[in-house]
Amino acid sequence: MAREKELTMTTILPRKDVVIVGLGWTGSILAHELTDQGLDVLAIERGPWRDTATDFNIGYAQDELRYSVRRDLFLQPAVETLTMRNDPSQTALPMRDFGSFLPGNGVGGAGVHWNGHTWRFWDSDFQIKTNLTKRYGAARIADLQVEDWGVTGAEMEPYYDQFEYLAGISGKAGNIKGKLQDGGNPFEDPRARDYPNPPMEMTYAPTLFANVGRSMGLHPFPTPSANMSRTYVNPLGITMGQCTYCGFCERFGCANYSKSSAQTTILPVLMKKANFEVRTDSEVLHVDLAAGGKSARGVTYVDTSGQEFFQPADLVLLCAYGLHNARLMMLSGIGKIYDPVTGEGTVGRNYCYQTNAGAQVFFDDKNFNPFIAAGALGQTIDDFNGDAFDHSGLDFVGGAGINCIPTNGRPIGTRPTLPGTPKWGSAWKKATVAGYKSTLGFSSQGSSYATRTNYLDLDPTYKDRFGRPLMRMTFDFPDNDIRMSNYLCDRMEEIAKASGGKQYNVARRKKGWDSVPYQSTHNTGGAIMGTDPKRSAVNSFLQSWDVPNVFVIGASAFPQNAGKNPTGTVGALAFRAADAIRTQYLRNPGAPLVQA
Amino acid sequence: MDRHNTVRLSRRLFLSSVAMFTMTATSASFARSLSGSLPWVPLSSDPPTQVVPGGWQFFTPQEAALVEAIVDRIIPADDLSMGGKEAGCAVYIDRQLMGAFGTSSRLYTKGPFLPGLPTQGYQGEANPAQRYRAGLAAIDAFLKQRDGKTFAELQPADQDAFLTAMEAGKVELPNGVKAAGFFGLLLQNTMEGFFADPVYGGNKDMVSWRMLGFPGARYDYRDHVSKHNQAYPRPPVSIEGSPEWLVKRS
Numbered sequence: 001m002a003r004e005k006e007l008t009m010t011t012i013l014p015r016k017d018v019v020i021v022g023l024g025w026t027g028s029i030l031a032h033e034l035t036d037q038g039l040d041v042l043a044i045e046r047g048p049w050r051d052t053a054t055d056f057n058i059g060y061a062q063d064e065l066r067y068s069v070r071r072d073l074f075l076q077p078a079v080e081t082l083t084m085r086n087d088p089s090q091t092a093l094p095m096r097d098f099g100s101f102l103p104g105n106g107v108g109g110a111g112v113h114w115n116g117h118t119w120r121f122w123d124s125d126f127q128i129k130t131n132l133t134k135r136y137g138a139a140r141i142a143d144l145q146v147e148d149w150g151v152t153g154a155e156m157e158p159y160y161d162q163f164e165y166l167a168g169i170s171g172k173a174g175n176i177k178g179k180l181q182d183g184g185n186p187f188e189d190p191r192a193r194d195y196p197n198p199p200m201e202m203t204y205a206p207t208l209f210a211n212v213g214r215s216m217g218l219h220p221f222p223t224p225s226a227n228m229s230r231t232y233v234n235p236l237g238i239t240m241g242q243c244t245y246c247g248f249c250e251r252f253g254c255a256n257y258s259k260s261s262a263q264t265t266i267l268p269v270l271m272k273k274a275n276f277e278v279r280t281d282s283e284v285l286h287v288d289l290a291a292g293g294k295s296a297r298g299v300t301y302v303d304t305s306g307q308e309f310f311q312p313a314d315l316v317l318l319c320a321y322g323l324h325n326a327r328l329m330m331l332s333g334i335g336k337i338y339d340p341v342t343g344e345g346t347v348g349r350n351y352c353y354q355t356n357a358g359a360q361v362f363f364d365d366k367n368f369n370p371f372i373a374a375g376a377l378g379q380t381i382d383d384f385n386g387d388a389f390d391h392s393g394l395d396f397v398g399g400a401g402i403n404c405i406p407t408n409g410r411p412i413g414t415r416p417t418l419p420g421t422p423k424w425g426s427a428w429k430k431a432t433v434a435g436y437k438s439t440l441g442f443s444s445q446g447s448s449y450a451t452r453t454n455y456l457d458l459d460p461t462y463k464d465r466f467g468r469p470l471m472r473m474t475f476d477f478p479d480n481d482i483r484m485s486n487y488l489c490d491r492m493e494e495i496a497k498a499s500g501g502k503q504y505n506v507a508r509r510k511k512g513w514d515s516v517p518y519q520s521t522h523n524t525g526g527a528i529m530g531t532d533p534k535r536s537a538v539n540s541f542l543q544s545w546d547v548p549n550v551f552v553i554g555a556s557a558f559p560q561n562a563g564k565n566p567t568g569t570v571g572a573l574a575f576r577a578a579d580a581i582r583t584q585y586l587r588n589p590g591a592p593l594v595q596a
Numbered sequence: 597m598d599r600h601n602t603v604r605l606s607r608r609l610f611l612s613s614v615a616m617f618t619m620t621a622t623s624a625s626f627a628r629s630l631s632g633s634l635p636w637v638p639l640s641s642d643p644p645t646q647v648v649p650g651g652w653q654f655f656t657p658q659e660a661a662l663v664e665a666i667v668d669r670i671i672p673a674d675d676l677s678m679g680g681k682e683a684g685c686a687v688y689i690d691r692q693l694m695g696a697f698g699t700s701s702r703l704y705t706k707g708p709f710l711p712g713l714p715t716q717g718y719q720g721e722a723n724p725a726q727r728y729r730a731g732l733a734a735i736d737a738f739l740k741q742r743d744g745k746t747f748a749e750l751q752p753a754d755q756d757a758f759l760t761a762m763e764a765g766k767v768e769l770p771n772g773v774k775a776a777g778f779f780g781l782l783l784q785n786t787m788e789g790f791f792a793d794p795v796y797g798g799n800k801d802m803v804s805w806r807m808l809g810f811p812g813a814r815y816d817y818r819d820h821v822s823k824h825n826q827a828y829p830r831p832p833v834s835i836e837g838s839p840e841w842l843v844k845r846s
Binding site for chain 1: 626627628629630631632633634635636637640641642643644669670671672674676677696697700701702703704705706708710712713714715716717718719756759763783786787788791792793795796804805807808809810811812813814815816817818820821822824825826827828835
């Protein structure tokens with residue numbers, strides 16, 4: 001059908017060296033790097049142009065209903081959604097509204113409305129299968145489908161550094177070239193130098209949490225934050241302003257140039273380049289492959305009037321949200337779609353998420369001023385994250401960061417009350433007033449490890465507005481991850497008890513992933529990186545094994561997810577892919593960088 | 597390539613000029629090509645429009661009386677705050693039902709519509725506007741049949757008992773209306789109206805924000821970050837401004 005349309009009504013445009021699908025974090029990084037290389041780069045973005053003064057205006061950005069509840073800046077399900085089910089025996093139904101996760105839309109992507117927690121994964125995360133097998137034996141991970149990434153922590157270090165300096169991360173190093181640093185994370189891998197900015201000023205809740213943690217012999221440290229602790233000029237010469245702790249971060253654009261995003265760190269430079277162009281409000285329908293399916297000719301996209309265009313390009317970079325990268329591959333015939341029965345196929349394989357749980361401590365005599373906050377302002381305890389602790393006597397692998405990062409006091413969504421409080425009436429109101437300022441909250445952000453039956457493919461029934469199949473998500477929390485989360489909840493309960501409140505509550509993670517309440521927009525996998533083309537969709541430079549002039553950049557490349565936010569690793573992988581394209585691929589365009 | 601020329605008009609001017617030719621434009625933005633500079637057009641921001649109380653846009657007078665009585669039990673007047681009716685929660689819901697929320701225009705509304713698992717979320721075909729119309733009529737019919745009265749005519753204790761039964765799904769409302777589901781929608785929207793910025797018609801005089809001590813749309817707390825465990829001294833502000841700036845409401 002697409003071919004017939006092409007003959008009759010598709011306008012063919014002049015070719016470009018590079019076409020990028022999606023202008024968020026990864027698209028902007030790749031566009032900047034490849035235009036510096038002298039290439040003619042076009043980005044095609046499904047959503048609108050967005051910039052600080054016009055779209056995150058300081059006169060009305062602090063609007064919880066509009067941006068957090070009605071989600072003005074997010075992808076609307078009418079444009080694209082997914083179907084979901086918990087296991088392959090069920091019939092998947094469309095997520096008619098997004099809930100558990102909220103994909104972004106428009107220039108800047110989800111980087112516009114993230115909180116800004118910016119982590120490095122560890123070498124033990126990248127070489128997970130090798131490490132866990134060596135340390136605990138192959139039987140321990142027999143129920144899982146964990147895979148090595150094909151990179152080491154040391155190989156990733158310079159690219160993490162590049163992203164952290166681009167984005168002006170505020171934090172405290174825990175390990176510089178092997179030397180442990182007081183006040184930082186003692187469990188992190190060695191880094192070449194400290195963060196570009198010092199930690200943010202701490203509010204009361206994380207200060208109290210850190211004191212309790214330290215008194216228990218744990219190692220709290222300031223969460224690495226993409227909210228500026230001071231005015232910062234990044235390596236591109238772009239200035240950001242000091243964060244004002246307004247508490248409108250996640251789900252909001254920053255009106256104050258204080259949160260790193262493509263808008264505040266790259267676009268002011270990128271947009272001035274004559275060899276860069278972005279076409280907004282234009283949705284790529286698929287990548288067009290040459291006869292034989294071994295190379296891409298360009299992409300077909302449609303604009304808001306419904307007019308279809310063919311954009312030829314030598315190099316195609318999929319830089320959409322990870323889930324949308326995987327779907328575009330499926331719709332374009334790049335690689336084979338994963339089949340959980342045979343285990344064959346790579347696209348859609350190893351979809352993972354995040355295994356979170358939460359704790360609350362209620363006080364009578366404390367005022368935390370919850371509205372004085374920033375998206376990534378807080379303290380983290382990594383003593384039980386990843387493989388930082390010995391799992392020998394335990395019945396699971398993986399772990400979680402324990403985070404006290406009170407991001408806001410916005411009252412439609414943030415009204416902690418004692419367990420058992422009615423949801424309305426005078427008793428509700430009294431409890432709401434009592435709990436608003438005096439509740440300490442923290443949470444465990446847990447790893448999510450792949451299994452055979454957690455995967456993505458195309459839905460047989462439900463279609464998008466162009467008649468293309470929606471992607472189908474089949475997911476539930478693996479038993480391993482539930483056991484991990486329960487162990488972390490026991491640790492949180494110990495912290496909660498030691499905090500000295502009048503009462504505490506730990507909300508444990510249960511089987512039966514629910515797509516309705518918000519949990520995390522850390523959807524990973526579906527086009528994973530690796531060293532074996534039978535078990536991964538892209539090589540360690542994020543180049544498609546099947547169509548080598550296509551690179552697929554994003555959290556889609558994660559073989560499984562760690563107990564950390566993904567953006568730091570996504571940014572580092574983007575810089576690594578850009579480096580590989582500049583220094584290796586362009587010498588011999590179209591050739592695989594790694595021999596299968 | 598002409599169609600890719602940068603739109604140089606402001607989005608609003610452009611939209612209004614398009615609207616003169618066609619009423620079918622549903623998208624707020626149009627394809628643009630941008631290169632060579634950061635695009636900038638004056639007056640291209642998009643602030644919210646202030647809801648002006650007075651009259652009903654979605655509800656009939658009977659429906660409005662019922663919703664006002666319900667929001668006044670969900671958020672009763674007491675020594676902590678005025679009630680939901682006086683705070684404008686019904687006005688808020690009325691205006692929301694006239695917009696994108698009421699028609700689910702942003703959501704995925706293609707069939708087939710099948711009963712789902714709880715983990716799959718709302719799978720009904722009806723949008724919120726339709727659910728309010730059917731749900732309010734069902735409450736009215738049920739109570740007239742059972743008590744010979746409207747909800748507003750019941751004693752507060754009886755109103756609370758009825759809402760409690762709805763919340764628990766222990767009321768069989770007519771026409772297939774699911775009591776617990778509809779109560780959940782009412783509760784969600786009432787809370788939104790009570791706690792949202794007053795620009796949307798509820799939270800009159802920032803009553804809920806004063807009650808909680810939430811300073812509202814303030815943007816700079818740097819002078820108070822390190823003042824741990826100390827009350828924040830300033831009153832709330834709304835997107836509309838502080839009280840003395842408010843337009844006079846009729």
